[in-house]
Amino acid sequence: MQRDETKRLMILVDHWIRHNRDHTSEYLRVAERLESEGLAEIATRIRKASEIVLRANERLSAAKDTLAQYQKGV
Numbered sequence: 001m002q003r004d005e006t007k008r009l010m011i012l013v014d015h016w017i018r019h020n021r022d023h024t025s026e027y028l029r030v031a032e033r034l035e036s037e038g039l040a041e042i043a044t045r046i047r048k049a050s051e052i053v054l055r056a057n058e059r060l061s062a063a064k065d066t067l068a069q070y071q072k073g074v
Contacts, residue, residue, distance in 0.1 A: 006071050013064045020057050024050045 001009075027050040031043040 001070075003071070006067060010064060010067055010071070013060055013067070017057050017060050017064070020053050020060075024053050027053070 027046050031046040031050070034040075034046065035043040
């Protein structure tokens, strides 16, 4: 992989992480509102989905770290 490609990939992964973080914040706001409206089961499912997205971010972050190490070697 060429240097400019790795740079673009780093930017893309950063974007995905931020994008996911924004979505999880919104999921949690909606879940809170649903809970207050008596829809606890739906709120719980949305919170669990948010946790999955955050775990995906952990993996994306690890991929970014690996890519950074790769960039140093190129």
